Amino acid sequence: MYSEILGNEHEKHEKIIGTLGKRFTTYGYKRIKTSAFEQYDLYSNVRTSINQNEMIKVIDYTGEVLVLRPDVTIPLTQQLVQLNDNLPEEMRYYYVQEVFRQTFQENERIGKTQAGVEFYCKSSPASDAETIMLACHALRDVGFTDVKIEIGYAGFFNELIADSDITAEQTAELKTLIQAKNVVEIGPFLQRLSIDPSIKEVLEQLPLLYGAPEVVFERLQNLQVSESAQDAIKYLQRTCDIVELYGLKKHIVIDLGLINHMGYYSGIIFQGYVENFGKPVLMGGRYDALSEEFGMKLPAIGFACEIESLVKASSTREKKERYSIDVTVIYEESRIKYAIDITNELRERDYRVISKPMKDAEHQTDSLYTIQLTEQQNNLVDQEEMKEFIDFKQLLDLIASKKGVPEWII
Numbered sequence: 001m002y003s004e005i006l007g008n009e010h011e012k013h014e015k016i017i018g019t020l021g022k023r024f025t026t027y028g029y030k031r032i033k034t035s036a037f038e039q040y041d042l043y044s045n046v047r048t049s050i051n052q053n054e055m056i057k058v059i060d061y062t063g064e065v066l067v068l069r070p071d072v073t074i075p076l077t078q079q080l081v082q083l084n085d086n087l088p089e090e091m092r093y094y095y096v097q098e099v100f101r102q103t104f105q106e107n108e109r110i111g112k113t114q115a116g117v118e119f120y121c122k123s124s125p126a127s128d129a130e131t132i133m134l135a136c137h138a139l140r141d142v143g144f145t146d147v148k149i150e151i152g153y154a155g156f157f158n159e160l161i162a163d164s165d166i167t168a169e170q171t172a173e174l175k176t177l178i179q180a181k182n183v184v185e186i187g188p189f190l191q192r193l194s195i196d197p198s199i200k201e202v203l204e205q206l207p208l209l210y211g212a213p214e215v216v217f218e219r220l221q222n223l224q225v226s227e228s229a230q231d232a233i234k235y236l237q238r239t240c241d242i243v244e245l246y247g248l249k250k251h252i253v254i255d256l257g258l259i260n261h262m263g264y265y266s267g268i269i270f271q272g273y274v275e276n277f278g279k280p281v282l283m284g285g286r287y288d289a290l291s292e293e294f295g296m297k298l299p300a301i302g303f304a305c306e307i308e309s310l311v312k313a314s315s316t317r318e319k320k321e322r323y324s325i326d327v328t329v330i331y332e333e334s335r336i337k338y339a340i341d342i343t344n345e346l347r348e349r350d351y352r353v354i355s356k357p358m359k360d361a362e363h364q365t366d367s368l369y370t371i372q373l374t375e376q377q378n379n380l381v382d383q384e385e386m387k388e389f390i391d392f393k394q395l396l397d398l399i400a401s402k403k404g405v406p407e408w409i410i
Helices: 002-026 040-044 073-083 125-142 154-161 168-179 183-191 197-208 213-220 227-245 290-294 307-315 333-348 392-403
Strands: 037-039 057-059 065-068 091-100 111-120 148-153 252-255 268-273 282-286 300-306 325-331 353-357 367-373 378-381 386-388
Touching (some): 002 091, 002 111, 002 125, 002 307, 037 040, 040 065, 040 073, 073 111, 111 307, 125 148, 125 227, 125 268, 125 300, 148 154, 148 227, 154 168, 183 197, 213 227, 213 252, 268 300, 300 307, 325 333, 333 367, 333 392
Parallel strands (some): 325 367
Antiparallel strands (some): 037 065, 057 065, 111 300, 268 282, 282 300, 367 378, 378 386
């Protein structure tokens, strides 16, 4: 039983990876890999939110300190900058790799599989909207129907406090209160800080600037913010307008209290949620300034999802996959050739199929459909009915009529 559970988990894991990879390629992304070991200095010298205590450190034979890969974006960006000769204006890469971080929590794995994309391109609402579209599309492909993408702007908070005389510790505490949407304590905390009253008003409103795009942008019209903060709002609004053109309006939520979760994000940031799962399964954003730390301007946007979280989330869906096999083909000995032909044709179309002689089919395999091939006729059987078919085309039509049209296409 335990091995069966592990097998099912592994099967889900690999199926999700395959699904995401297929979707990424339809948007023009090519798969890449980065080294499992990187120089410690690469992460210690770059502005990032990766806690250095979480890094898994090793020492090579020369005495140099290395770390097991805690992130993919940083080393990939460094590699591209080092190439720097005649780089194209746009580059699209995706990866499926383990990242390693010390968690200090019982039963929490150090290594987790991430699948993500990195889109190196000029900053524009169109490219950001397309990336958000891909994130939503990918989660829908995995099988989730209630997908929510929360969108914020990393620079908005920074612009608000840019001219304020507050310490790093006060800034960190303020971020924590905003992220937790702690409206009770934010007001009193702000009163103790030397911040312009108009800015305090906006900061106090940040946790409430959450909801449907039209509602949030209407609230923002009544708040006084700097010109640079206004520019950020306009950029965010234009991005959301394009996202809506993709037909994603019901999936989008604006959250200006969404604070930068990686130190290198500088513009649009977003995170994805799915039904019956209480934490984000996908996180991303624009990181235009990261490459400048390596001496070159290479703007980009990307996101990553943790495969283990997607596996857990899929197992909590109310509509679970009941069957591990799509089709079982059972046949009389005289029909073995036709059984083999049908089995091969269905597998070519990505159905999960097993076949067995009718005399060995006393214990029925748990499958969605059963095909019975006797000397007299061919039948397709499911839980509801039995239908006869004449040839393979008619069989496919029957299966298609039962499966219906995927919700995404509708």
